[in-house]
Amino acid sequence: MCIPATEKAQRLFTFVQPFSNCAFPALLLHFCIYPFLLSIRYLSSKYLGAKGSWKERILWARTNFHLLLGQGWDTIQKVT
Numbered sequence: 001m002c003i004p005a006t007e008k009a010q011r012l013f014t015f016v017q018p019f020s021n022c023a024f025p026a027l028l029l030h031f032c033i034y035p036f037l038l039s040i041r042y043l044s045s046k047y048l049g050a051k052g053s054w055k056e057r058i059l060w061a062r063t064n065f066h067l068l069l070g071q072g073w074d075t076i077q078k079v080t
Helices: 005-020 023-048 054-063 065-079
Strands: none
Touching: 023 054, 054 065
8 A cells, every 4th residue: 555645744744743842852851961960969969078069060070970870870770
């Protein structure tokens, strides 16, 4: 059975439409970026103490990126 080109275009549009919506960047922010920032805040406060500005925390995260990756991997292993 051959599908007409207009129906193919309609199917493609209905598949792509949610990703072009403004909800997709918000979901990306909520599920990817925000937890990463929280892990930076948690781990840097664990190692730097309660003091420390965001500049110091970001600098700490740049130099200790392996700790952030390890923390995420440990969390994934605990969940599964």
